[in-house]
Amino acid sequence: MKLRTRFRALRPAGMLLLCLGIILISVTSLYAQDVNITGKITGTGGTPLPGVSIQVAGTTKGASTGADGQFKLSAPTGSTLKISFIGYLSKEIKVTNANPLHITLEEDVQKLNDVVVVGYGTQKKATLTGAITTVSMAEQEGRPITATHCRVFRVYLPT
Structure with missing residues (x-):
């Protein structure tokens, strides 16, 4: 008989823990889905x-x-x-x-001729400061592919 009275005293505490566990599980499932x-x-x-x-x-x-x-x-x-x-x-x-x-995506009305691609973004040609060079395809014809960097720096190497 004493054993039964002890379990009856624990019954409300067990129900409280069960309800608390259910609430905690439902709250964590709602967080940052x-x-x-x-x-x-x-x-x-x-x-x-x-x-x-x-x-x-x-x-x-x-x-x-x-x-x-x-x-x-x-x-x-x-x-x-x-x-x-x-x-x-x-x-x-x-x-x-x-x-x-x-x-x-809609095309930008700004002409791509006026945009220069730099490192991590784009800038208008008018606001860009620094050294810029262009290499035309006419200069590249008859040259080995590996000599492109020489044309950019205006270095003439014998071929």
Whole structure:
């Protein structure tokens, strides 16, 4: 009889621990749910764009599109995706559960002749400072492929 009374005293504490465990499990499943995002990025003509940069804003997570314009990325729900590609206007999209995404980038009205690609970005030709050189294909004809750097630095080596 004494054994039964001891277990009856533990019964409310056991129920309390069980309820607390269920609450903790449900709260952790709601915290920061990542969504697997897939999609395709195309230009205004419908052609797939290879090498488009997709980055989750405020993080180091990112991806780039393959040759067919397809990408796959994992990001938290509600975060923002920054999509950029040289010669096209950048776009920001909010992450939802809708999959797959089909994103169309519009061409930048700025002429690519006025844009110079430098290290980690692009600049207008007018605002760029530094040494720039161009090598035309007419200068390259009849030269070995390995001598291209000599033409850039205006070094003439005997061939």
